[in-house]
Amino acid sequence: MSYRKRLIIALDVSSQEDAINIVDTLKEHVDIFKVGFELFASSGFSVIEQIHKRNKKVFLDLKFHDIPNTVSRAAASVTRLGVYMFNLHTSGGLEMMTKARESAYETAQRLNIMPPKIIGVTVLTSLSNQILKDELSITHGVKTHVKTLSGLAKKAGLDGVVASAQEISLIKKSCGSDFLVVTPGIRPSWSPPDDQKRTATPKDAIKEGADYIVMGRGILRHDDPIKAVELVSIEMLSV
Numbered sequence: 001m002s003y004r005k006r007l008i009i010a011l012d013v014s015s016q017e018d019a020i021n022i023v024d025t026l027k028e029h030v031d032i033f034k035v036g037f038e039l040f041a042s043s044g045f046s047v048i049e050q051i052h053k054r055n056k057k058v059f060l061d062l063k064f065h066d067i068p069n070t071v072s073r074a075a076a077s078v079t080r081l082g083v084y085m086f087n088l089h090t091s092g093g094l095e096m097m098t099k100a101r102e103s104a105y106e107t108a109q110r111l112n113i114m115p116p117k118i119i120g121v122t123v124l125t126s127l128s129n130q131i132l133k134d135e136l137s138i139t140h141g142v143k144t145h146v147k148t149l150s151g152l153a154k155k156a157g158l159d160g161v162v163a164s165a166q167e168i169s170l171i172k173k174s175c176g177s178d179f180l181v182v183t184p185g186i187r188p189s190w191s192p193p194d195d196q197k198r199t200a201t202p203k204d205a206i207k208e209g210a211d212y213i214v215m216g217r218g219i220l221r222h223d224d225p226i227k228a229v230e231l232v233s234i235e236m237l238s239v
């Protein structure tokens with residue numbers, strides 16, 4: 001897969017205008033843009049339409065986590081929007097994930113469109129072993145927890161999971177090489193970790209087997225975002 005198909009830019013801004021400026025700046029170099037809570041809360045479906053108008057794909061990062069009926073209805077709604085990918089929390093359980101997948105697939109079939117890729121969030125890259133233990137009473141560590149949650153996502157028929165670079169090989173080994181891993185927490189050597197705890201460079205994430213890498217601040221805070229994408233793509237291609 002070429003780097004363009006693997007790099008996802010997180011549109012972590014608060015207005016449609018700012019988001020579309022980024023898309024227009026990077027659209028010759030990037031195919032997939034991630035719409036998260038901040039942007040969706042301010043711009044709703046309109047920003048998705050604007051991205052689609054530019055023939056770019058949307059990863060809708062709303063991390064659904066609710067009872068199975070609510071999440072499956074949300075899955076049908078976002079499928080109707082034609083998004084390329086969306087996600088939900090694996091800790092919502094097997095029934096929630098299975099119902100969401102069934103509902104997305106049925107909706108896509110009815111509309112005769114490609115079903116979205118459904119990705120499970122495992123353990124957020126801003127969490128560490130220490131935080132899991134001290135705050136959530138999860139004592140078996142990030143890796144074991146990620147492995148358990150990925151297995152559950154696979155069983156529910158999801159396309160893959162979100163996980164840090166440190167867990168990719170473990171996931172691929174237990175869930176198979178075609179089970180997708182989307183990796184945020186990417187920090188090239190020139191950018192600070194910010195609130196992310198389990199980070200990796202673009203090169204290391206690809207080397208570990210990431211199918212997609214998600215980058216926000218590392219690109220958007222750079223003085224020249226196009227240059228930053230070029231530097232990242234060179235790193236990705238060097239693997």
Ligand code: C5P
Nearest residue numbers: 010124125162184185214215216217218
């Ligand atoms: O700015 P930065 O590159 O850290 O942004 C990472 C993006 O990936 C953010 O939009 C964040 O919400 C998202 N993300 C994450 N960890 C996850 C899932 C999504 O950092 N487990």
